[in-house]
Amino acid sequence: MNLKPETLSKIDEVITHYPTKRSATLPLLHLIQEDVGHLPPDTSEWVAAKLELQPINVLEVITFYPMFRQKPIGRRHIKVCRTLSCALLGGYKTCATFEKEFHTHLGEVSPDGEVTVDFVECLASCGTAPVVMIDDELHEKVDCAKAKQLSDQIKAEAKKR
Amino acid sequence: MPAPEQRRIIFKHIDEPGYTNDIGCYLRNGGYEVLKKAVARKPEELIDEVKKSGLRGRGGAGFPCGVKWGLVDRKSGKPIYLIVNADESEPGTFKDRYIMHQDPHQLIEGTMISCFANNVKQAYIYIRGEMPHGARILEKAIAEARAANFVGPNILGTGYSCEIFVHRGAGAYICGEETGLIESLEGKRANPRIKPPYFPAVLGLYQCPTIVNNVETLCHVKYIAEHGGAEYAKIGTPGNTGTRIFCVSGHVQRPGYYEFPAGTITMGQLLNEVCGGPLPGRKFKAVIPGGSSAKILRFGERFKGKRKVGTELVDYDWGVEDVPMDFDSLGMIGTMGGSGGVIVMDDTVNMVEALANINAFYSHESCGQCTPCREGSLWMKKITSRMVHGQARNDDAALLKSVADQIPGRTICAFGEACSWPTQSFIAKFGDEFKQYPETKKTAKPVDAVALV
Numbered sequence: 001m002n003l004k005p006e007t008l009s010k011i012d013e014v015i016t017h018y019p020t021k022r023s024a025t026l027p028l029l030h031l032i033q034e035d036v037g038h039l040p041p042d043t044s045e046w047v048a049a050k051l052e053l054q055p056i057n058v059l060e061v062i063t064f065y066p067m068f069r070q071k072p073i074g075r076r077h078i079k080v081c082r083t084l085s086c087a088l089l090g091g092y093k094t095c096a097t098f099e100k101e102f103h104t105h106l107g108e109v110s111p112d113g114e115v116t117v118d119f120v121e122c123l124a125s126c127g128t129a130p131v132v133m134i135d136d137e138l139h140e141k142v143d144c145a146k147a148k149q150l151s152d153q154i155k156a157e158a159k160k161r
Numbered sequence: 162m163p164a165p166e167q168r169r170i171i172f173k174h175i176d177e178p179g180y181t182n183d184i185g186c187y188l189r190n191g192g193y194e195v196l197k198k199a200v201a202r203k204p205e206e207l208i209d210e211v212k213k214s215g216l217r218g219r220g221g222a223g224f225p226c227g228v229k230w231g232l233v234d235r236k237s238g239k240p241i242y243l244i245v246n247a248d249e250s251e252p253g254t255f256k257d258r259y260i261m262h263q264d265p266h267q268l269i270e271g272t273m274i275s276c277f278a279n280n281v282k283q284a285y286i287y288i289r290g291e292m293p294h295g296a297r298i299l300e301k302a303i304a305e306a307r308a309a310n311f312v313g314p315n316i317l318g319t320g321y322s323c324e325i326f327v328h329r330g331a332g333a334y335i336c337g338e339e340t341g342l343i344e345s346l347e348g349k350r351a352n353p354r355i356k357p358p359y360f361p362a363v364l365g366l367y368q369c370p371t372i373v374n375n376v377e378t379l380c381h382v383k384y385i386a387e388h389g390g391a392e393y394a395k396i397g398t399p400g401n402t403g404t405r406i407f408c409v410s411g412h413v414q415r416p417g418y419y420e421f422p423a424g425t426i427t428m429g430q431l432l433n434e435v436c437g438g439p440l441p442g443r444k445f446k447a448v449i450p451g452g453s454s455a456k457i458l459r460f461g462e463r464f465k466g467k468r469k470v471g472t473e474l475v476d477y478d479w480g481v482e483d484v485p486m487d488f489d490s491l492g493m494i495g496t497m498g499g500s501g502g503v504i505v506m507d508d509t510v511n512m513v514e515a516l517a518n519i520n521a522f523y524s525h526e527s528c529g530q531c532t533p534c535r536e537g538s539l540w541m542k543k544i545t546s547r548m549v550h551g552q553a554r555n556d557d558a559a560l561l562k563s564v565a566d567q568i569p570g571r572t573i574c575a576f577g578e579a580c581s582w583p584t585q586s587f588i589a590k591f592g593d594e595f596k597q598y599p600e601t602k603k604t605a606k607p608v609d610a611v612a613l614v
Contacts, residue, residue, distance in 0.1 A: 017326040019367060025348030026331055030290070051348075064350040064528075065331035067290045079291075083252045084453055084518050084613070085410035085504055092612040121334065121522055122252040122453075123291055126410035126502065127417045136293045 001046040007035040011050070021051040025061050029068055038069045066120070073116035074109045076154055079133040080142075082119040085126035090143060094130045095119060097144045101151035114158050164430035168396070169420045170404050171267075171380045175259050182298055184305035187266035193311050195387040199274045200319045207278035211382060213390030215402040219256075220246055220337070220375030221452060221500040222575075223488040226382070230279060230372060232362035239369040243281040244346065245272055246375050247288040247295070248330050248337040251452035252522060253502025256406045256418055257376035261288065261295045265302035269325065271379035273311060274386045276323045279372060283324050287342050290331040299327050334526035338574050339373040340365075341528065352530045353574035377406060398424035401487035405498070409436050411505035412443065424490070428458075429482025432505060443507040447590070448481065450491055451499025453519050454579035456586035458484075464494040496586070509611070512591040513553075513598045516583060517545035517614040523580035531572040538580045540564050545584075549614050553602055558595035562588050 003011075014027040028047050033039055039062055044055040051058075062068045080086075080095040095106070098117045104110035107118055125131045128140035132147070139150060174180045174190065184192070199207060212227030233241060245268065249257040260268055268286075276284050288296050303325050306312040314322040333351050335341040340359055341351035343366050358364055365371025374382075381403055385393045394402045401423040410416045414437030421431075432438065432445065439445050445460045458481045467474045468490075484490055488498040506515060524542035529535040544561055547553075565584035568577045588595055 017328075020347070022348035023328075023346060026329065026345065030329055030331070057349075060350055061348065065290070065333050066525075067332035082518075083522050084515065085253055087518050087613045088411045088504075088506065088510065088515075088611065090611050120291070120332070121525055122250060124249045124255045124258050124289070126253050126255050126504070127408060129410060129416070133291065138294075 001032070001040070001042055003032065003035050007031050015051070022053055022057070024051060025053075025058060026065070029058075029062060029065075033068060038072050041070070043070075072109070074104075074114050075158070076115045077133075077135055078115050078117045079120040079123075080117065081121070081123045081125075081129070081131050083122035083126075085122075086130040089129040091130035093144050094132065094142050094147045097147035098132075098151060101148065101155075112158070114154060162430070164434040165421060165425045167420055167435075168404055168422050170384050170396075171260065171377060172256075172406060172418065172420045174267075175263050175418075180263070182263055182265050182302065184266055184302065184309060187264075188309075192266050193270055193306075193309070195383055196270050196273050196277075196311055197317060199386045200277055200317055200321060204278045204280060207274065207386060210385050210390035211278070214381075214385045214393040215390075215400065216378065216381050216385060216393070217401070217403075217488060218375055219377035219381070219406075219501070221251060223498060226374065226378055229362065229374075232360070233279060233372060234363045234370040235280070237363075237370060240283065241279055241281050242366045242369055242371040243272065243276050243279065243284040244339075244342065244366065244371060244373045245284065245286040245379060246337065246339065246342060246373050247286050247292075247299075248342060249376070250289055250334040250337045251454070251500045251502055252519075253408060253410055253449065253452050253504040254500040255408045255410075256501060258292065258295065259418065260376055260380060261292070262298055265299050266306065267380050267383060268299075268376055269302055269306050269312065271381070271383035272325060273306075273316070273323065275372070275374065275379055275382050277316075277321060281323060281372070284326075285346060285366075286325060286327045287336065287346060288327060288329055289336070290329050293329075296327050296329050303327065333528075334522075335528045335574075335576060338576065341574065342373060343371065350528070352528050353576070355573045397422045398485075398487060400489055405486065405501060407431060407486065407501050407503055409503045409505065412440055412445075412507040412510070413505050414438055414440060421486075424485050424487035426486055427482060428484045428486060429480075431486060431503070433482070436505075439507050443509060445505060446508045446510060447506045447512065447515075449502075449504040449506075449583075450484075450486070451497045452502040453504065453522065454582050455491075455499045456496040456582050457590055458494070458496060459590040462590065466493065468493060510613070511598075511601065512587055512594045513545065513601075514549055514613040516587045517542070517549050519583045520545045520580075521614060523576075523583070527576060527580065531577065533568045533571045534577045534580060537564050537568040537577075541580070541584050546614055548598055553599040555596065555599060557598070558588050558592055561595075 015024045044058040047058045048055040102110035132142045216226040217223040340354035345351040361371040405423040491498045520542040524538040527538045565581040568581040
């Protein structure tokens with residue numbers, strides 16, 4: 001595991017928040033995922049050693065929580081809310097627009113490596129449906145036109161790089 | 162009758178121009194004055210105020226907060242923990258998001274008052290993983306509050322110390338269930354615990370007595386500590402005190418969040434006047450009044466019975482529009498106020514498709530430890546999505562009902578009920594649409610039809 005020094009210091013700090021080390025499992029997985037982009041295969045062993053657990057104790061957590069991913073994704077992660085309030089206002093069309101714009105399918109890395117589009121369950125912003133999260137940013141009232149506009153922005157940023 | 166005026170006590174500063182989420186702004190608006198007064202009182206007095214207030218939990222179950230605090234085992238000698246349930250995940254609910262993002266110090270002040278009242282030395286805010294900004298805002302707010310000596314060691318020179326940490330979830334709905342949340346905070350899969358014996362008040366986090374309260378509930382505690390339980394109880398109606406925040410989404414002109422004295426507004430006033438009624442050219446068809454697991458109501462149905470008004474029993478005969486939006490009235494007509502998430506559907510929606518959407522949610526979110534829920538939610542999803550995308554059969558409604566009827570009461574936590582109530586109520590209220598669905602599918606959909614699953 002090749003983690004940035006600041007990640008390592010955050011890891012050591014967060015462990016002190018809890019009376020038992022095991023409680024730091026989720027925070028450590030978040031920190032590793034934020035650093036690496038996904039959870040590489042040696043994550044369970046590394047976290048287990050750090051927290052004095054068995055690797056299975058960590059693996060079962062990784063596989064339980066939808067936000068943890070064991071495979072790399074595109075440079076940007078587009079998460080479209082699938083649940084009822086967003087669907088009632090066109091969430092499925094929004095999602096299809098992103099797929100079309102990046103020539104990709106749900107859960108896959110787009111051919112240009114730029115994005116992964118996923119459906120996720122309720123993002124708790126139902127009053128401004130349909131909503132989409134792109135990495136950490138919440139975007140509200142994302143109809144097809146706005147989805148197209150957001151896609152264009154991502155493509156423009158990719159070109160600049 | 163015109164709708165009552167909004168009364169914003171919890172959402173007082175939400176969307177207020179110029180109001181920022183830093184401690185300077187909070188202090189300029191009288192922030193932490195209530196905490197300063199509270200720590201000079203006896204903790205038991207504060208608990209009494211909350212009991213007198215009649216405050217009911219705002220997370221979904223509506224359990225009286227004072228009773229919850231009263232159940233805490235204070236003789237065990239073990240530390241008492243308080244967990245802020247900020248895992249706002251019930252579809253249709255989006256109130257806590259705004260409190261945490263725009264007014265985080267209100268939550269921290271309410272949390273510290275509750276911690277002081279219950280002699281808690283360590284609190285955790287369990288925030289859902291999908292709110293990374295919310296987590297950062299809260300961490301910054303806690304650091305500010307710590308620097309001002311409102312959190313941390315020897316708070317305001319009283320000798321009382323209490324720490325708060327933010328803990329992020331990772332996308333699992335079941336973490337909103339308090340024992341699932343506790344398991345998750347212990348670093349495990351969020352499989353809820355069986356009660357008895359694992360009542361959080363006795364055997365909660367690290368097998369210690371634990372209080373789990375919703376974000377909004379703790380903000381109400383701050384208001385109660387400020388104005389007194391008796392004063393708070395004057396807001397709203399007996400048994401449903403204080404204000405209620407409604408989160409309205411779906412097919413209305415003005416979706417959003419609205420705070421009213423509890424029990425003073427009817428469904429019709431909320432949807433037609435406050436939210437501006439249905440979209441142009443459409444009609445309301447159905448509404449889910451308290452988060453997606455609450456049983457659905459069909460516009461046009463009537464509810465009759467007797468209810469208590471003061472000491473007398475009076476007859477009521479309500480349409481959906483006439484139902485007062487409080488815990489007891491919604492409970493009386495067979496649904497629930499839940500988390501205050503009101504999802505509205507108009508006449509463009511096919512109910513089989515809407516149920517297929519909800520079933521996909523619950524099937525995805527079942528933690529999987531109880532067979533009836535894991536398999537039942539999966540099969541309800543499979544059947545409804547087959548009806549929509551494959552072949553629909555005449556006996557599907559009966560099949561769905563038989564699956565749904567075998568789940569509730571047979572699981573460790575209330576998810577079993579939550580996942581079966583939609584199917585049971587959709588079929589009870591819209592059985593005709595399920596029967597007709599094989600025929601409905603033969604006619605082409607309008608080009609602008611919205612896919613729900």
